[in-house]
Amino acid sequence: MGLLQEIIFGLVTGSYIAIAAIGFTLIYGIVNMINFAYGEYISIGAFIGFLAANTLPGPLPVAVVVAMIGGGIVSIILARGFFTPINHTGPVPMLLTSIGLGIVLRNGLRLVGGRSARYFETETSTFQFDAIPDLPVGPVDLLGDFFVTSEQLVVVGSAVAVFASIHLLLTRTDVGIAMRAMGDDESLARVRGIDTQLIRDSVWVLAGVLAGLAGVLMAVQTNVSADTGFSHILQILSAAILGGAGSPYGAILGAYVIGLVLAVSTAFLPSSMTGLSSAVAFVILIAVLLVKPSGIAGTEVREA
């Protein structure tokens, strides 16, 4: 298969990561903490979605909405219970708290959810596009036959919808503008009359909603288990750093860079090295940070 097919695979992988990375980076940018428990938020969203899909009437989108709402509620409850009381202690205690909370949540999910993975019952359609010219350049075919599945289209479509919604939120609503103001200078935002605690709460809810959506999408593709989110947390973290921590637009860009590198490196690395595709993604991350420590889009977004 050609490069086009690999790019499609990369875009799908990037879309999973991007949705979650936006939530992760919003927390960093506005609440000013690195939330290592975010993988577990994704897992909780997957469990809520699975529960909804098996108990509520209606199609899967109903379960997705329930997972997003549930994710938002769980996120604000956890924030109020564990993070808001220690806001004043600074980022390090909050980081350590998030690590501990993540371990507790993960093992709690194992205890409550059981040891077996669960699966969404979905039907997938495949759309084949044949007789596409290969357009070879050296040993690589740029085009060639390819396929997309309905599941992949849903993932990419969901990601695009999230990007548009986040953009509108941050640029067209008072809450979004207040979020950006807090991200730049929290003290100044407070002086200008912004209710910073309300904005923090809004960010927690928004991050939980995105975690719920990412959780269901990941679970549909893989499974529902205590590790559904945790197994992707390094990719999410990397996307946030690569794009420019705190910047949702940068996180999107970083996610797609990682997704594409994963896909293309698997396709073109020597046979003995195909298991190292993640390592290649991290090499790219290191290289970018060496050249531009603020990440790909860090500065630009702060100025937007």
Added chain:
Amino acid sequence: MPSDITERVDRRAFLTLAGSGGIAGLSGCIGFGGDEESGDGGDGSGSDGSDSDGGDSGDDAPDTIVFGQPGALSGSFDFLQPGVSQAADAAVRHINEAGGPLGAELELVRRDTAVDPQEARTVATQLVENDNAAAIVGLFSSEINPLWDYLQDLRTPIVTPWPGSTFLDTRGGDKGTPSDVSDDEWVWRTVVGDTVHTGGSAVYALEEGFETLGIINGNTEGERSYVDGFLSVYEQNGGTVAERVEVELGSSSYQSALSRLFDADFDAFLVSMPQESAITALSDWSDGGYGRQPILSDTLAQQAVIDQVGSDLHGAWVASPGRSGPSYDTFEDIYNEEGDAEINGWTPPSWDSVQVTALAIERAGSTNPEAIQKNLGPVSRGEGTTVSTFAEGKEALANGEEITYRGAATPTDFTEHGNVFGSVTISTAESGGFVETTEVAAEDVREYVAEGEY
């Protein structure tokens, strides 16, 4: 809550914290670490240090003897643990009903390793140092191989039902000299190694006319070992590999790897991955319409795999350790009284590991680890009275007879490297589940394994 005293983190601090947090977070993913069942600590080890390998009745026998069982209570292979746990529990109950080894109460302490080598090291130490385990009846390939030197230093017999790794083909056992422990290695396995059942799978593949193969496998020791075992027989007998792709486990998609694999021309493809990752990969394979004949590794003979992948998988086959041991029926009766966990390929070996270790203690007349090590060979090979359970063995030993344990999974006739031979069962995926379609006899597989190399 005042928030203006919260200082912003600069980028360097963020990266530092992210790195340190990542390490801490990863180290925290290990699982519970606690024991599922806990003995009272017992006093079962090191009672007399006797090296006797005769039928000593054990005058200073302890009240309690502890076996430690590292287990996959969580992690990628936790779906196999219920059957293994139930078999071990059934064996312990049976042994205690028969009077226990040396008249003592046998207890099993089970701790979770999540199939993580570092956690396994901690658990093995806890079992020996804190729980006073006389022997260990668990540990996976992925744990044993990196911890090999440490486990030798532990000098406690490890009789495990789990590992298939080819790494153990020439490591472990008493080297055919039971009374001399100087050349011993302290690992024995009661399950047939990958060399045996992958050999059976390879033989079957060639018989079915699949002469060119594609391979997709996980990047862990267990998955690599399975493939290496398969290939050693497959290529030796004329088969060729067109493409091999190694993948990371737990990915959300394997489409890129499959795309690369199926660009090659081959008759069938071998999948060696843990269940959850394999379901994702095989679902991607089904969605992509790649076709061709799937051959699955032994851990994938699960109904969940068929249910999730769907009808495209019908016709896929799995070669797994057979259930051909002479005392399988005896095991099955006692096992079913213990609970309703599904029997898998590692369930009968779990029964065998507890039985043969208890018999070694009974013959040694001691719970000293060295004495147990010396007696594992003598109770499992040779011309003694054939016994199928601890109860029969205890009685025969009391009568001054030598014994030969014949197990449930295999005859449990330990080779010099502490390995066992057994038949290989070929099961084929159908809508109702995996159906056993044929069996490759142990003798047929044995001819592909060189003498002294297993």
